[in-house]
Amino acid sequence: MGLIGSCTNSSYEDLDRAASLARQAVAKKLKVKSEFTVTPGSEQIRYTVARDGQLRDFEKMGGVVLANACGPCIGQWARHTDDPNRANSIITSFNRNFSKRNDGNPQTRAFVASPEIVTAMAIAGDLTFNPLTDSLVNEDGQQVKLDPPSGIELPTNGFAVEDAGFQPPAADGSNVEVKVDPTSDRIELLTPFKPITQEQLKGMRLLIKAKGKCTTDHISMAGPWLKYRGHLDNISNNCFIGAINYFNDQANKVANYADSDAQAEFMAVPDSARKYKAAGISTVVFGEENYGEGSSREHAAMEPRHLGVRAVIVKSFARIHETNLKKQGMLALTFVNPADYEKIRQDDKIDLLGFDTMAPGKNLRVALHHSDGTTDAFEVAHTYNQAQIDWVRAGSALNKIRQELAGV
Template sequence: MATICNMGAEIGATTSTFPYNDRMMEYLQATSRGFVADYADKYRSLLKADEGATYDQLIEIDLNTLEPHVNGPFTPDLATPISKMRETAIKNDWPLQVRVALIGSCTNSSYEDMSRSASIAQDALDHGLKAKSLFTVTPGSEQIRATIARDGQLKVLEEFGGLVLANACGPCIGQWDRRDIKKGDKNTIVSSYNRNFTGRNDSNPETHAFVTSPDLVTAFAVAGDLGFNPLTDTLKDKDGNEFKLAEPHGLGLPTNGYDPGEDTYQAPPEDRAAVTVAVSPTSDRLQLLQPFKPWNGKDSYNMPILIKSKGKTTTDHISQAGPWLKYRGHLQNISNNYMIGAINWENEKANTIRNYYTGEYDGVPETAMYYRDVKHQPWVVVGGENFGEGSSREHAALEPRYLGGFAIIARSFARIHETNLKKQGMLPLVFKNPADYEKINFDDTIDLIGLTTLTPGKDLKMVVHTKSGESWETELTHTYNAEQIEWFKAGSALNKMAESHK
């Protein structure tokens, strides 16, 4: 049986072979969700493995021996233990100076996280030190911001040199007016965010972004050095005396409960039919949405492949953040970033694909619009493993639907992106034989057969037509349930909801 490490969002880490525990109950009660705790407690005896259950693999993790790691740069998949960080950075020519240290956002911004970071900051202040790096603090919610303001942690972080940002995504998704460097400057930042793909935080491809715990981020801010190991290394206080940072500490739950903060919710009017939303037709940031067309009830034939992406294709590759976020309310404009970060399998370039009909190279959005507006032909995208991993941004599914896409065919999907595609009426389909990804060429066309009898668990047939005139076929799997199939037929989940309310 696998040992489970329950990382409660605001209660800290507990280790258990039982998926439900008293500390989680305390957290739910403290956050006004006691009814959930009571319901789970009622069925506590059922929340465990069946007697005699067997598992393919036994994983045991002794957290007492688990060394802190730093992940990156450019991907959360690359992990380096803190004891090896300096030599690894030097070997790979990663800048050792930490220009900016960032804690918070939706990830790693619990009361305990903020308290532990504040304890490190206070230790530094007691020795006459402040942050050497620029240091930003993004509370994960208004409740957290208000509670740490009341309890004093926020004041400590500010005295340490911290800049408190809004309770929002902020630099995690590129909403960052960064001014300490110029685009193209090679530099290192460290955050406790959940993603660190190239250019994600500040739109600078030369920013080496690392992710780690709020504790280590704060320690890096004190030292200003990526090679600093707070477990073994010393610092010099204001008088030149050496000292080691004390072990961080913090309560899992606030002693005086949570402060809900300012309530900014505005309830909609009871008579919504009387409300008209006025949007300027010349606005480049706002645009009223139009319903997508429902499925035509037929199988789809001769669809060109817009792009066969190579390697990792995250939602940052599919729909970039940063400066593009100002267009979130304008589907037409934000669709101009669709797949511009994905690597084209044919030429290993980004945003340079060959138009199937003209043979000319152009950007991905421009080619998609040509297929949609000139040829009136739906298209497909072919991708690899875990297609759509990363942030769960809906525009990564809205954009291909708006641009005339019909299906995304991949080796596998990130779960949330797969569901988002379904909600917008796109078909996320998986190669039954993963090796078929290699057989497909960028200039093939695709038929999808079996849509008229689409049912849960029933495979679809894909017929691939090559440029030479030969054809081959294979099977595609899907994870649609009955309700999701109705979304596809209606053209989107929103269309289906509108139908049911007529």
Template sequence: MIFRFDASEAQAILDTKRRMLGRGLSYAEKILFLHEGEGSYAKRLNPGKDPIDLYPDRVALQDATAQMAMLQFMQSQAEKIRVPATIHCDHLLRASRGAEPDLAEGCEANREVYDFLSSAAERYGLGFWGPGSGIIHQVVFENYAFPGGLMLGTDSHTPNAGGLGMLAIGVGGADAAEAMLGLPWETPYPLIVGVHLTGRLTGWASAKDVILEMLRRFTVKGGTGKIFEYFGDGAQSLSATEKATITNMGAELGATSSVFVYDEGMDAYLRSVGRAGDADKVEAMSEILSQDKRCTDEPESVFAEVVEIDLQSVRPAHAGPFSPDSVTDVADFRRKAQEEGWPQTVSAVLLGSCTNSSYSDLHAAADILEQAARQGLEPKVPFLLSPGSIQIFETIRRDHLLEIFLKAGVTILASSCGPCIGQWERKDVPKGMPNVIFTTFNRNFRGRNDANPETRAFLTSPAMAAALAIAGDVGFDPERDTLHSSAGEPFKLVPPKPPALPPDGLVSTKEGFRPPKEDARRTEVIIPPESERLERLKPFDPWDGKDFIELPILVKTAGKTTTDHISPGGRWLAYRGHLSNISKNLLEGALNAFTRETGHGTNVLTGARGIPFPDLARSYKEESGGFVIIGDWNYGEGSSREHAAMTPRFLGAKAVIARSFARIHEANLKKQGILPLTFSEPSDYDRIEAFDRLSILDLDKLAPGKPVMVKISREGSDSFEIRLDHSLNEKQIAWFRAGSALRGAVS
């Protein structure tokens, strides 16, 4: 059975919750309550304040984060996982010459990591999807996601499964390790925001434009602590994969998760991918897997907030550069590009990623290329395609879509993340040269795709990406602009109308998959002793019971500080399983508010300038016993990578003090034993100076809801105190005292 409960059991639980709350329940609430642990079950929880204990149905790990997750799991001495889990090898393959050579080179270059993950999966009972089998979220969507389920994943875009009605949440590796041990996962009880969709998408508007409209309204900070629940006639008009595009990029809102209410489109998808048995089980639970009537009759009495979007009014848009909430309608983009002085020609187009690599997405792009080919045109710029999975690749090959892409000169990459997460060996544009690319990806932080800080990356839909590849003009608007055929005849592109699902279903293949073994206790986990890429973990030291006195500031970061800035990807992905080596990239991309340098700071002990942050951190750890990091708004925005918490912890960080935190990063800091503190008065951020020393006092009295005082000592000036807030509960304070959450849980 895919459900951990039967219908009568579920109905009893939900009836209890209805009586407790005095109202009907939303779809997301039902999933939460049906997976809730005893610790919070009997309580009426306050959103954003009280924790909820949850038991997930499964866990998914991608190869870049799975390394540290499995290394932490191994510390527990457990014999086997207690919750179904899979590892997906999708992040480490570099995109360069095409699928076959890239896959061959990647398998060789990453052999020791794949051997480790493969052997660890076998030893502890996880399923293993090898390199080239697909992007984690697409493979999970095809094989494991189901309406009403709860999943944790070590990737921030895990909510992709929300397109199939599953509540899926991105977490750090320590969270995943604990969940695989059968321990409850704790998170602040979220606010549920209802997003009521009406109407239908028309013309060039797409599901990508719906989530860009949400980002325009909420920004990258507006979803923190929230689950977005999409419902209404408009929601039902979207296919399951269109829904997934929207829930996938809910991560960019900073949301805990995003989910669509179960409907017939999800049933159709499950049957199309050969999961009729799962579809039947879900259909039998359809009365449970619905919103209570009050959600539509009186939504304001159920949801913390209600958002109205008429899909008919959604217009095609691009987002960027450098932030996914910088949204501009396509109709206004030429003017905007000219005002900003951006290059006017497109330098490359990238299609695919976990956000937009479904059959329907690729069909839409192929339609545009075919329209152009009939007029004697082909892409004017490099056009790269990353299929979402081997199933998608085999299906577009069977249905002759692959032929259209190849005839148009498109480079077909391996079914992996590739350029979306910086694994792109780009050679057509030298580093430092300003240029514009359009992608169907989900993030566009500076330097993320090609390590060129001067690349302006814009997020768009598959159809629009293909149209821009044909036009080569950044301001091209297919709704009103005309192209000219090879014979000089004017013509306009017509909006594509791709099928929601392949007419003959998805090709069935499990290529690259190895199912879990029942008993593999004799399997040896492979970690070469001299490896530069893998390193067994040593537990972090517990708190010594003393206040943190006169600590130097490693850096005060200015502006957007994402996990990409704190622990960059790209070439550093090679060291995600080696804490000593990955720590050498600490804050490499962070802007120093004191010196305006990136990745460097001044040693306040010696006066030496231009010191890389990892070297500075080691010095402070040796000479001062540690350091503090000061952050700006939404510190730690972006991916779920816990390396952004583990590396500062490894190098001596005692606390991170910020104006505010992104959800996953704050949780990861707590898990690794670093105190995440926020300025009670945000303007106090401006009072902190480079040579200040910080003393964090009365830590023996650290308690939930009780502010923390920090004394600022400044040479030649009187010291002063500022107040800091925190969201630590009793359990999380115990993690801090134990040295880390996993150490506390195991002990």
């Protein structure tokens, strides 16, 4: 199967050169061996190549024109296949070639090439086809070769479009209502976060002591959850489900002490967070090195914030995630002595001291009250400057902006 177009290869020249091969296939009576799709990058380019004939050339060779959208390039592809377990190859002019990217099938091998080569390979139906040297047998049984592709850079008659699909914003939007369906499970308006208080930082419980690597994917898993990325409460059901619990080496199974100080109840991390939140108990997350590396998605900071986590205390942060936590008005802290990570027990009651007088460069203090009556205490550092401390005091960076705009 060959796929061309997408944002990567939708210039007029790309499509014109590929179409020159499609025309050759028809003229030389070659039966196209592979399926073939074309994804125009925009309505303007689609309209222009429809007017100038290239789109017809692709259709004549058996191609299917897909919507002007990302489609198969980002896995939005309901591919029809007779046997999903059969190893198969696709060749695309997109820019990713890893497993499962395009059709979600691990049996699909994806290769990346120019639109011209993709078209030639689709005509030949063979990845070993070398258009410079190899010939193909046509419907009359003759050996024919493909000539090198040719095309022009820009349309002779200029670009054209009937309806580009653009909606300009209202000049004055003050009376425009933002439409959110209250029954939607995909979009939910946000309620600004309330600032943390010193009182909330006493007697906190451990949500999870994450062991080893804890990336933003461990904190907020992608895949099917992306459906809920506009609905904070729903997507929070993936919060930390990929992180490994230090105490049992398992993912998504943590101890909860909301009902009883003595008796742990084991449950999924989001459930534990919600149970503590409902009981009015703040929670803390502990982690190791380079915590929060990976995709910069803000959900990895917003979900713990939404579920009542006040502080994330780790050996070291990935910088962007640390900043994201600060922006959401949370406490992103690091162990002064990384070995203190070992001191945290799963049934500890945890105090964070010094928040009231938090200032740039000044450490805070953690006190762990263990269930055997003993106590451990240690210092934790932070990198907040005064402006960032102001974000925390306001509840979030956006709260701070709102207050400033309102003249508070």
